[in-house]
Amino acid sequence: MSEQNINVTLKVWRQRNSQSKGGFETYPLNDVSTDMSFLEMFDVLNEKLIQEGKDPVAFDHDCREGICGMCSMFINGRPHGPKQAVTTCQLHMRSFKNGETIVVEPWRAKPFPVIKDLVVDRSAFDRIISAGGFISVNTGNAQDANAIPIAKDNADESFAAAACIGCGACVAACKNASAMLFVSAKVSQLALLPQGQPERKQRVMDMVAQMDNEGFGACTNTGACSAECPKEISLTNIARMNRDFLAAEMTAK
Numbered sequence: 403m404s405e406q407n408i409n410v411t412l413k414v415w416r417q418r419n420s421q422s423k424g425g426f427e428t429y430p431l432n433d434v435s436t437d438m439s440f441l442e443m444f445d446v447l448n449e450k451l452i453q454e455g456k457d458p459v460a461f462d463h464d465c466r467e468g469i470c471g472m473c474s475m476f477i478n479g480r481p482h483g484p485k486q487a488v489t490t491c492q493l494h495m496r497s498f499k500n501g502e503t504i505v506v507e508p509w510r511a512k513p514f515p516v517i518k519d520l521v522v523d524r525s526a527f528d529r530i531i532s533a534g535g536f537i538s539v540n541t542g543n544a545q546d547a548n549a550i551p552i553a554k555d556n557a558d559e560s561f562a563a564a565a566c567i568g569c570g571a572c573v574a575a576c577k578n579a580s581a582m583l584f585v586s587a588k589v590s591q592l593a594l595l596p597q598g599q600p601e602r603k604q605r606v607m608d609m610v611a612q613m614d615n616e617g618f619g620a621c622t623n624t625g626a627c628s629a630e631c632p633k634e635i636s637l638t639n640i641a642r643m644n645r646d647f648l649a650a651e652m653t654a655k
Contacts, residue, residue: 412428474508474509485630606647
């Protein structure tokens with residue numbers, strides 16, 4: 403074993419589907435390059451399992467650039483692993499020690515049923531977006547970029563909220579499996595812009611209602627969601643959504 407390689411023991415959650423009972427299986431993996439990403443390490447593990455005639459570990463991945471949010475793994479008790487503000491695909495094996503045991507699980511939330519192993523169904527987020535995450539615009543030529551003046555602070559906050567990649571780490575980190583950080587980010591990115599004003603009140607009511615229908619838990623403001631978010635979405639979005647929701651309800655009555 404070279405100085406750049408380490409040996410690790412993986413304890414990986416294996417589960418055939420949402421109806422099956424799952425459990426941990428242990429896999430020793432030797433001579434792992436510290437330059438590998440965590441997902442590349444899983445690729446090596448799966449190649450080894452296939453060569454041994456075993457079923458490879460199912461896990462979500464796509465861009466592997468920290469953009470899509472697919473790489474949802476609960477690693478050693480933290481969503482996306484031990485590093486701050488990184489996704490699993492951006493996590494490298496240099497973050498672990500030689501001889502370390504690494505425990506890998508799927509997101510744990512009722513609205514995120516396990517499809518297989520580490521893959522969960524996050525279509526609940528899609529349904530929340532569909533419930534109200536849109537704006538009404540007139541068709542035709544695009545307006546000039548400066549035709550609608552937007553305060554820089556609002557533009558910056560909207561851009562920061564829009565950085566949410568919908569990975570579900572906030573839900574996995576929350577003791578109540580609350581989706582408030584995700585929903586508030588999607589509400590805020592439109593509520594802060596002039597284009598989002600026509601549906602602002604109806605949007606927040608519809609998206610919150612869909613969130614509740616999906617079975618996500620309530621927010622108790624522990625802050626774990628924001629602390630574990632790979633894009634560091636601010637808790638101020640939750641406060642903004644709560645204000646908008648209250649105003650919408652009072653207006654509707």
